[in-house]
Amino acid sequence: MSGDSWRTLDGLDPRGKKVLLRADLNVPVRDGKISDLTRIERLVPTIRELSDKGGRVIVVSHFDRPKGKVVPEMSLEPVAKALGDQIGHAVTFVPDCLGDTARSAVDAMKDGDVVVLENTRFYPGEEKNDPEMAKALASLADVYVNDAFSAAHRAHASTEGVARHLPSFAGRLMEIELKALDAALENPDRPVGAIVGGAKVSTKLELLENLLEKVDMLAVGGAMANTFLAAKGYDVGTSLKEEEMLDTARTIMKKAEEKGCDLVLPVDVVMSEEFMAGAPTRTVSADSIPSGWMALDAGPETVALLTRKLAGLKTLVWNGPLGVFELPPFDTATNEVAREAARLTQAGKLRTVAGGGDTVSALRHAGVLHDMSYVSSAGGAFLEWLEGKVLPGVTVLKETLKDAFPL
Structure with a gap:
């Protein structure tokens, strides 16, 4: 898991590029209000950096367990608003993560814009790591950045499948987490x-x-x-x-x-x-x-x-x-x-x-x-790392994929 085995944002000039950012916006919500903003706060540095450097940031995430169906109360819309408040930047919410709605919103983006797409788990293909869904997500962007270590233990379309179609990078939160874990048990x-x-x-x-x-x-x-x-x-x-x-x-x-x-x-x-x-x-x-x-x-x-x-x-x-x-x-x-x-x-x-x-x-x-x-704050991914298990979302970022997508 050493740092030279995966790309970081140091090697990415995002200006003018459509950046598909896998985040973890699965925050606790009580009575319609977010009760803990930690996961959102930890994403801010990556989103700000990509946006400030002129990247067009397309945020994707799961939220709760809708089991492949549209469940209105599991929409990311209120979370997108909270994200905008935290980064101090207007964020556009898009009520789908695939299809014409998502593509139109992405095509309308300008450098520095940030959009949040709807809950990836509204599609059954997400948790099945469906190759077609992974390809469809990848088609929205030029590069992929994974900043969701907390979802890295799942081989899902937005955490593992999509990285097989785009040049892939670890976001700042992912980078910090991997370095900390490396220093804790690997080295x-x-x-x-x-x-x-x-x-x-x-x-x-x-x-x-x-x-x-x-x-x-x-x-x-x-x-x-x-x-x-x-x-x-x-x-x-x-x-x-x-x-x-x-x-x-x-x-x-x-x-x-x-x-x-x-x-x-x-x-x-x-x-x-x-x-x-x-x-x-x-x-x-x-x-x-x-x-x-x-x-x-x-x-x-x-x-x-x-x-x-x-x-x-x-x-x-x-x-x-x-x-x-x-x-x-x-x-x-x-x-x-x-x-x-x-x-x-x-x-x-x-x-x-x-x-x-x-x-x-x-x-x-x-x-x-x-x-x-x-x-x-990763929960299950941290535990699986402690257990010595392979984390698909990390493995797919490794050096081996660089040959397929040279910059």
Whole structure:
């Protein structure tokens, strides 16, 4: 995934060119209003650069899951307005992404114009990566720019198929993300560690197995840590655990030992008899959870242990909280370890790359979202990268396609 294997905007003069820009405008909407503008804000630098340099920017994106049908409430029209507000530039919304409507709008564009085409998933060909749809999208433009790492794990017409018909480039957001990921696991400063939290080992199994091959320290937190503790023979009371994953947890622990990977589990836990905010709590050793009690957060000794471990790292990958951070006081371990990671990052001692699932929310809750080296908003794509999977939307950008489309 090294930077010399795909083109960036440094190699593109967009003036007068029709640029098909794959963005991710799949933002959360509540009661008709966008509740989080992060994905739109992160697209602004690429769109502004292309527009300012005289490119004719044709933005395409999916939105929600209309399953190949036109669903009016899943239209990108309100999102297009929000995008215009963010870039400070008039944006024209086009109520289709294919056919005469789209072509007429594109043909009418002048240098610097920005249009947003309608939801690509209104067509069944999008998610099927239909070659005809990919060709039709490509016919609208001279070059293709993918700035949607968050959709790069899907081989869809607008993320993978279209790149087979046009000279293709990584947008600035995609470039930043790929460089951050490269520095986190592909070519990291060592020692490199990972913190993985979450509810279930079963949903993070491939991720854990891939990380074991790449990191020097792997800390497991959240409810999934209970499964590991139970696998060690500890009674975890009524804590959430996966009985059917105990053998798997033992295999992971054995593999970590064989590879010399330092596998860190909670040494103490904050527990309660009730799953609710402000419930009475007790802190006990991880091997002393009484019957009827459940572990809901890592304890202070675990926080101290992780703080010591962080001090010995140069790179940290973070995915998932250490406890039920949505319910105080079970947010304490996540908050304290996140703040220490942020402190080391700001001091220039640690490179921190985080993302996936609840991680963004947990880091925002801890007040350190902007203090890490890079926080990915990609969700599924970030997780699949952590699992070591091929990301079609990235692979198709690679150097091999340059021969087909020399500039």
